Structure formats: C-alpha cells, structure tokens
Amino acid sequence: NAGVTQTPKFQVLKTGQSMTLQCAQDMNHNSMYWYRQDPGMGLRLIYYSASEGTTDKGEVPNGYNVSRLNKREFSLRLESAAPSQTSVYFCASSEGSIALYYEQYFGPGTRLTVT
C-alpha cells in the first residue's frame, strides 16, 4: 500500500517549457487535490477533483491545468512554465466527495525550479 505517489521528485525547467506532474493513489479515494507550498505562504490549493470526471479551480489555478485520468490518477500540467511557478507541489487525496470530516493524505512532493 503505497498511499499517494508523485513523479518526478525534482524537476528543473526553463521558462516557457511545459511539463506534467503525475499523482496516483491506491486508497480508492474519491477526492484528489493539487497544492503548492511556498515559504511563508503555507499550502495553497491549485485544483481539486471531487470525484472521477470532475475538476474545479482552487485558490491559485492560473497557469495550470489538470486531468483526472481515472479514480487513481490526477495530473497537473504547466503549459508554459514561469519563474513564479518555482515551488514544491503536493498531491493529496481523501475519502468521500469533498466531505467535511475526512483528513487528507499527502504525497512526498515535487520540487520544481523554473529558470
């Protein structure tokens, strides 16, 4: 039982390049999330998916797109990377459909640097 896995662990991009961050969970959770973590800013929600086939914007969606490929997988795409997107990205999942009381399970993170 691996929980939430993310690939890659590290990535360096040049401005304007694109890439996709992959996330998968093996807990049969309905809800999945993408966050970015910046120093002094805590975690900010980029996009979330309440269930397979649905996605919604979070607090900071600009410059990102997501795909809920199936119940297990939720990918985050940067179409044209910018230095402001340098951050640590976390994927998370939880039971239920964005229900109130379910805690989230987090992946190990992807450290992205855009030069």
Next chain:
Amino acid sequence: AQSVAQPEDQVNVAEGNPLTVKCTYSVSGNPYLFWYVQYPNRGLQFLLKYITGDNLVKGSYGFEAEFNKSQTSFHLKKPSALVSDSALYFCAVRARLSGGSYIPTFGRGTSLIVHP
C-alpha cells in the same frame, strides 16, 4: 469565506516541557479542524481532527488539541516535548462554502523546535 491563522512562525521549547502551537480560525457555520505535521522534505501527515463532540481531541504521537468555540481556537498541545517533534505544523479548517464546496484552508505553518 474561511481563514486560519497561526500567529507564531516559530515555537521553541525545551525537551520534556509542555508545548502549545496556536491556531485560530474564522468560518461561517460549523468548523471541521485538522492538524498536520510536515517533516523536512516530506509531505504532510495527519495528526488529529475535530468534527464534533468532546472539545479535547487526542491524536497521533501523544498530541492533543482543544477546540474552543468562543475563542475560535484549536491549539495543538503535548504534555512533554521530544526532540523528534521538531517539524512544521499546519492547522487547517473545512467548512461549507457558498456553492456547497468544502475546500480546506491551511494556515501558514508553525515551525516547532525542541531543544535537547
């Protein structure tokens, strides 16, 4: 709108002493409150949550938190700190937003440093 405040960027405590990490929140309606811990270069791990009922919630690794509705607080506590408790701690709140979503909001985090 909902928000979470962690008023201290850093908390220092000596090993064996009690520790408190503060969290206050602002929501419309009933809050669902969570604490997570993040060790260096790792993802967040769930510690405990308050949903309803007893205001004192017990969680992993000997941590507990007290829900205080009148003060809108949910402070994390531990009777006796360990050096291994040194980490970044996040408070989070979920409440029903307009449109029916329950997006969680996280505080900025508090760095706990336990000195030997």
